[in-house]
């Protein structure tokens with residue numbers, strides 16, 4: 001069996017660290033994924049390299065400071081990645097305590113106590129990072145969250161025990177007092193934890209990337225509303241409920257004379273008007289409703305659990321709100337109105353038929369003079 005000494009393990013650790021710096025920079029720059037977070041994580045990883053590579057001398061004397069700064073940057077990067085509120089006071093106070101203790105150690109004042117304090121500050125930073133991960137990964141499966149937090153918890157436990165042992169100068173726990181850079185067992189554990197932490201962080205970044213791609217495939221880039229594909233899926237889900245007698249409604253909203261905006265004010269104005277309408281529609285809906293951009297200047301609103309009277313009232317409210325809203329482009333006020341077609345779901349009226357019925361009602365509203373709501377004929381015998 002090959003026995004690895006601590007120097008070889010440190011070298012492997014440093015090589016792994018350098019590789020991780022490269023991966024973070026690659027994600028941050030060419031791929032532009034969570035840029036700020038990735039830069040902070042690259043910085044954290046880079047700060048760990050000097051303590052790993054330096055032989056005895058001034059750089060190694062600064063190992064404590066480098067490790068503390070690396071943990072601080074790791075925590076900041078993690079908060080950025082998890083989109084947690086960037087509250088920095090806790091991190092800054094722990095860093096200040098650790099740095100103060102390290103300076104005391106370097107100047108020869110109470111070496112044991114200072115080293116203990118550094119260890120305790122590092123443990124607290126690891127605990128904070130673990131807590132942030134638990135809070136910020138609520139959407140992930142339980143086993144994955146445990147796997148992500150475990151390395152931080154283990155590292156925090158080790159640093160806590162080490163801090164306590166150092167403060168008491170406990171002779172029975174000699175291994176705890178060893179420098180991980182000179183103890184093969186500790187160097188191996190350090191390598192495993194570093195790999196687990198980096199692996200977990202990369203998994204988090206990838207899950208964020210997947211979320212982003214998924215969101216792009218389901219949303220309209222101009223307005224941020226759902227796109228036609230997402231609407232289709234939600235309609236199919238609602239249809240299953242309609243078969244069991246639940247009511248849902250579909251409202252098609254088509255802007256009136258929209259072409260004139262493009263022709264007279266330009267395409268950018270047309271885009272701004274579409275965004276204005278999207279905001280207004282979204283703000284008037286409940287959380288369970290789905291607002292989608294169905295085509296150019298046509299929107300579709302899916303209203304689950306909504307009986308006819310409620311859907312008609314909402315349609316009229318939306319029509320009036322749009323007509324009363326103020327939209328202007330480069331100082332020029334432009335009135336906006338829409339024609340709305342409403343259709344109610346029924347057990348035999350499948351998604352395509354529902355869209356077609358709402359669309360026909362909308363064209364009827366156009367034909368009757370625009371800026372009005374028309375109702376599609378109900379399916380005979382339907383409950384809604």
Ligand SMILES: Nc1nc2c(ncn2[C@@H]2O[C@H](COP(=O)(O)OP(=O)(O)OP(=O)(O)O)[C@@H](O)[C@H]2O)c(=O)[nH]1
Nearest residue numbers: 254255256257258259260262267268270271296297
């Ligand atoms: N700015 C902008 N214009 C768009 C977009 N998608 C479609 N359009 C324009 O929307 C206009 C739709 O015109 P029409 O279908 O004639 O409808 P309209 O002028 O609203 O007339 P009515 O529907 O009959 O009231 C066209 O000029 C399209 O080019 C878009 O994403 N941005």
